[in-house]
Amino acid sequence: MPFTLEPSYDDHPRLQDLVLRLRAYLADELIPYERERGITAETKLDRPTLEHVWKRSAEHGFYGISLPPELGGQGLSLHELCALKEELTASGAALSHSVLGDMGGPLRVGAIVKYATEEQRDRYLMPVVRGERACCFSITEEDAGSDVRRMTTTATPDGDSYVLNGKKVFSSAAPFADFAIVVARTAGEEESYSAFLVDLDTPGCTVLDGEVPMSGQQMEGDLVFEDCRIPAANLLGEIGQGLRIGIGRITLNRLLHCPSLIGAARRAWNLSVGYATNRVVFGQPLLAHQAIHHKIAEMATDIYAARAMVMATAARADRGDNVSVEANMCKLFTSEAAFRVADQAVQIHGKAGLTRGHEVEQIFRSLRMFRIVTGTTEIHKNAIAKGLI
Numbered sequence: 001m002p003f004t005l006e007p008s009y010d011d012h013p014r015l016q017d018l019v020l021r022l023r024a025y026l027a028d029e030l031i032p033y034e035r036e037r038g039i040t041a042e043t044k045l046d047r048p049t050l051e052h053v054w055k056r057s058a059e060h061g062f063y064g065i066s067l068p069p070e071l072g073g074q075g076l077s078l079h080e081l082c083a084l085k086e087e088l089t090a091s092g093a094a095l096s097h098s099v100l101g102d103m104g105g106p107l108r109v110g111a112i113v114k115y116a117t118e119e120q121r122d123r124y125l126m127p128v129v130r131g132e133r134a135c136c137f138s139i140t141e142e143d144a145g146s147d148v149r150r151m152t153t154t155a156t157p158d159g160d161s162y163v164l165n166g167k168k169v170f171s172s173a174a175p176f177a178d179f180a181i182v183v184a185r186t187a188g189e190e191e192s193y194s195a196f197l198v199d200l201d202t203p204g205c206t207v208l209d210g211e212v213p214m215s216g217q218q219m220e221g222d223l224v225f226e227d228c229r230i231p232a233a234n235l236l237g238e239i240g241q242g243l244r245i246g247i248g249r250i251t252l253n254r255l256l257h258c259p260s261l262i263g264a265a266r267r268a269w270n271l272s273v274g275y276a277t278n279r280v281v282f283g284q285p286l287l288a289h290q291a292i293h294h295k296i297a298e299m300a301t302d303i304y305a306a307r308a309m310v311m312a313t314a315a316r317a318d319r320g321d322n323v324s325v326e327a328n329m330c331k332l333f334t335s336e337a338a339f340r341v342a343d344q345a346v347q348i349h350g351k352a353g354l355t356r357g358h359e360v361e362q363i364f365r366s367l368r369m370f371r372i373v374t375g376t377t378e379i380h381k382n383a384i385a386k387g388l389i
Helices: 013-037 047-059 078-090 106-115 118-129 242-278 290-318 324-354 359-369 377-388
Strands: 135-138 154-158 161-172 179-186 193-199 205-209 220-231
Touching: 013 047, 013 078, 078 242, 078 290, 106 118, 106 135, 106 242, 135 161, 135 220, 161 179, 161 193, 179 220, 179 242, 193 220, 193 242, 242 290, 242 324, 242 359, 290 324, 324 359, 324 377
Parallel strands: 135 179, 154 179
Antiparallel strands: 154 161, 161 220, 179 193, 205 220
16 A cells, blocks of 8 residues: 555555544544534543543444454454554544543553453443443552652552552543552562552542643543552452553553554644645745755655554554564654654744644644653663663
């Protein structure tokens, strides 16, 4: 299939149908819904708004679509999922994160179902799949980001309960979640970490507004645990499996963040071409100048290279290959390349691109974050080298 900024997937009929239906849903329904309500990327979202999107996305067949059929999905391959995730951010829809269930939805729980008991699946995970509940994943602490083993939140066994104490930060979806998957250090043991399902209305658990990141999106919260007692039955998996559950999920997430960054870069490219076509400078459209041609070409090349790398890695993962090194390579290259595209987009837009509230300016801020979020550029380089040497 020849390269295009907007892929057609002619060689993949099922994916082509999904992409076309997703584009129609976004353009004909979701984006008009956002415009009617003045929703932007920086709007503080409420639960009713999100529940509407979950419901409509489910009715269109997209919410949880990547899950296996036994969990209500269509068992999408990672390759197919990457294609859909790119389309979401390429559309510019502010609520794109809630269409497939990235933000507090099915994509948060799909990777941990295998660790859950039947009771945990019925009470916690399946309601998320159905769009009835939302969850967040809490592992990061103020002094335990890339170095998660520095976490100080503890889980102390006490009869048929565990007592949690500590604080988690940067928990995406915490402001509107019903429960959290919390990774804590087992009290009294040096290197034992376990995961727990914690209802956020449990006494001793407080949800605080998190700091607003430079993207302006208000979707993160902090969780404070003060003698928060939870049933032993809420242990997810076995004692000591917490980092395996948490970090195993993070490795896949690093790959799955990439198509969203590519989509945002594609959106910046489209906005730049549109602006340069209509903006007149020295008697000619801006797009007529060779300097702009070069920028447009460089931006498209970065998008092509990132997409090719990510799709090839996703296809290998679908075959069952170990792609831990390649996933880090994808996140490293894509986050840097997408940011270069955003930087060029700002340059093309000139003063407009520097104006707070302009879409290109917001994309620039958002993509800058992902050189740090889910692993810094430096952490990825360390992981790549370690995996190769």
